[in-house]
Amino acid sequence: xxxxxxxxxxxxxxxxxxxxxxxxxATLLVATTWRPGALEAQALAGAGDPAAAASALARQGLxxxxxxxxxxxxxxxxxxxxxxxxxxxxxxLLASARSRMGLxxxxxxxxxxxxxxxxxxxxxxxxxxxxPSGPGRALAxxxxxxxxxxxxxxxxxxxxxxGFELPGGVLRVRLILVGGGRAxxxxxxxxxxxxxxxxxxxxxxxxxxxxxxxxxPAASGPYDLQLEQLEGEALVAVREDGLELVEPLGSARAxxxxxxxxxxxxxAAxxxxxxGLGAWLSTPTALLGAxxxxxAALLSEGPAxxxxxxxxxxxxxxxAGEGLAAPWPSTRAVAAGALVAVLGLLLAGAGLRDWRxxx
Numbered sequence: 356x357x358x359x360x361x362x363x364x365x366x367x368x369x370x371x372x373x374x375x376x377x378x379x380x381a382t383l384l385v386a387t388t389w390r391p392g393a394l395e396a397q398a399l400a401g402a403g404d405p406a407a408a409a410s411a412l413a414r415q416g417l418x419x420x421x422x423x424x425x426x427x428x429x430x431x432x433x434x435x436x437x438x439x440x441x442x443x444x445x446x447x448l449l450a451s452a453r454s455r456m457g458l459x460x461x462x463x464x465x466x467x468x469x470x471x472x473x474x475x476x477x478x479x480x481x482x483x484x485x486x487p488s489g490p491g492r493a494l495a496x497x498x499x500x501x502x503x504x505x506x507x508x509x510x511x512x513x514x515x516x517x518g519f520e521l522p523g524g525v526l527r528v529r530l531i532l533v534g535g536g537r538a539x540x541x542x543x544x545x546x547x548x549x550x551x552x553x554x555x556x557x558x559x560x561x562x563x564x565x566x567x568x569x570x571x572p573a574a575s576g577p578y579d580l581q582l583e584q585l586e587g588e589a590l591v592a593v594r595e596d597g598l599e600l601v602e603p604l605g606s607a608r609a610x611x612x613x614x615x616x617x618x619x620x621x622x623a624a625x626x627x628x629x630x631g632l633g634a635w636l637s638t639p640t641a642l643l644g645a646x647x648x649x650x651a652a653l654l655s656e657g658p659a660x661x662x663x664x665x666x667x668x669x670x671x672x673x674x675a676g677e678g679l680a681a682p683w684p685s686t687r688a689v690a691a692g693a694l695v696a697v698l699g700l701l702l703a704g705a706g707l708r709d710w711r712x713x714x
Contacts, residue, residue, distance in 0.1 A: 357461045364465025368432045369472065377425055377473075381480040384420055407678055410485040410607065415676035417481035418614055425473060426622060427646065433466050433629035434641040437703060455707040459700055463630060470622040478615045482608055491607035493680035495521060498598040504533065505591040507584050514548065516577035517600050524571040526580060529597035531564040536589030538562040544581045547574035561591065566677075568601070601679065610680040614671040620684050620692045621664035625649055627699030634706025664692040 482488070496517050505511045515526070526545050532538075544556035553572035561567075571578060580598075584591055629645035636644060652665035667688055671681035684692075 357457065360458065360461035361465040361468065364436070364462040365468045366465075368429055368466055368469035373425075373428055377421075377476060380424055381417075381421060381476070384417055385480055385484045407489060407607065410488075411610070411678035412676055414481045414485040414611060415672055417484045418477060418611075418618075418675065419672055421477045421480060422618065425477070429466065429469055429473065429622065430625060430629050430645050430649070431642050432469075433626045434633045434645050435638050436462055436466075436630060437633040437706065438638045438641070456700070456704040459630065459703045459707070463627060463696075463700055463703075466626045466630070467623055470626060471619060474615050474618045474622065477618070478611050481611055481614075485607070485611075488606050488608045491604040491609050491680055492525070492601050492678060493604050493609060493613075494599060494674055494682055495524065495602040496600040497596055499596055500593070500598055502595045502597075503593040505582055505584055505593065507588075507590075510581055510583040511593065512579065512581050513598065514577055514579050515598055515600070518576070520575060521571060521600060521602055523603045525568050525601040526571055526578070527599040527601055528567045528580070528582065529564075529594040529599070530561055530567060531592055531594055532561065533590045533592045536587050539587035539589040539591050540585040541567060541591065542581075542583045542585055543567045543569050544583075545569050545571060546579045546581070547572040548577045548579050550574040558585070561589075571600075604680060607678065607680075610671075610675045610678070613680045613683055614668070614675055616684055617664070617668040617671045617681065620689065621652075621668040624664045624692045624695040624699070627696035627703075629699070631699035631702030631706070634703045664688065664695070 498515055500513075503511060503513075517524075526543075528543060530541075539561050540558065541561055542556060542558045544554055547553035550572070553574040555570050555572050557567065557569045559565075559567055567582075569580075582591075582593070625645060625648070628648060629641065632641040632644050635641075649665055652663040653669050655663055655666045667681075667684065674681045
C-alpha cells in the first residue's frame with residue numbers, strides 16, 4: 356500500500372472547486388434552513404419542546420441536503436478512477452511495481468479519507484444550523500412486531516422486555532388511523548410486571564398518524580402496555596415495529612454523531628462498490644450503477660434492510676428529524692458494510708487483470 360497514492364486520491368476526490376462549492380452550499384443552507392415558526396413548531400413537537408423540534412428539523416435538513424448534493428461527487432470520483440487509469444496512467448502505474456490490490460487499496464484509502472472529511476464537514480454545518488444544544492434522547496430499542504389493529508372495546512395489551520435497565524426511559528408507540536373516522540381519543544398505560552402498583556399513563560387525541568409517549572415506571576422490566584380507545588369510531592393500528600424505547604442523553608448533538616457514524620459506514624461501502632464497478636463498466640454505466648444501488652438501499656424496508664449501510668443512514672436521518680439519536684451501528688451492520696467494501700475492492704482488483712496482461 357502506498358500513502359503517496361492515497362494522498363493523491365484524496366486530493367483528486369476533494370479538488371479546490373468542490374471544496375469551495377461545499378463551503379458555499381453549507382453557508383447558504385445554514386443561513387436559510389427552514390425553521391418552523393412558533394405555532395408550526397408547537398404542532399410538530401406535540402407536547403414536547405417547540406425549540407427542540409425546530410432544532411431537530413434543522414439538523415435533519417442540513418444532513419440530508421448536503422449528503423444529497425455533495426456525496427455523489429465522491430461516488431463519481433470512485434467510479435471514474437479506474438477508467439481514468441486505463442486512459443492515461445497505465446505506464447506510470449505499472450512502472451510503480453505495485454500489486455493490483457495495492458493500487459486499489461491505496462486509492463480506496465484516499466477516497467475513504469475524503470469521505471471522512473466530508474462527513475465531518477456536514478456534521479459541523481448541521482450543528483451550526485441546529486443551534487444551541489440541550490439534553491437529547493436516543494432510540495434504545497425497537498421491538499419487531501407486526502402491524503396491530505387496536506380493538507375498540509378490549510384495547511391492546513402487549514408485554515415488552517428491554518432486557519436491560521433504562522432509567523428515565525420512555526415507551527413510544529407509533530400509531531395510524533386506518534379508517535372509520537377522523538380522530539380517536541386514546542389512553543396508553545405502562546405497568547411494571549415486576550413491581551405491583553408501578554403504573555404510568557397518558558391520554559392523547561390522534562388524528563391521522565402520530566406517536567404516543569409514556570414514561571416507564573420506576574422499576575425494572577418487563578413492562579405491560581395497555582392501549583385503550585376512549586372515544587371515536589376510527590380504527591387505530593400500531594405500525595409494524597412500532598413499539599420503541601427511548602433513553603435520555605446528555606446532549607442532543609449525539610444525534611449528529613451517530614448519524615455521522617452511519618454516513619461513514621454507508622459511504623465506505625458505496626465508494627468501494629463504485630470503484631469495483633469502474634473496473635468493469637464504462638464510466639457513465641459505473642456511475643449510474645453505483646447511484647442506482649445506493650437508491651435501492653435507501654428505499655429498502657424491513658429489519659433485514661437495516662443491515663444495509665445506506666438503509667441504516669436513512670433511519671438515522673428520520674430519527675434525527677424526530678429529535679432522537681439513532682443507535683450506534685451494530686456489530687452486524689459494521690460487518691455487513693465491511694463485507695460490501697471488501698467485495699467492491701476485490702471486484703476492482705479482478706478488473707485489472709486484463710490490464711496487466713495487455714501491458
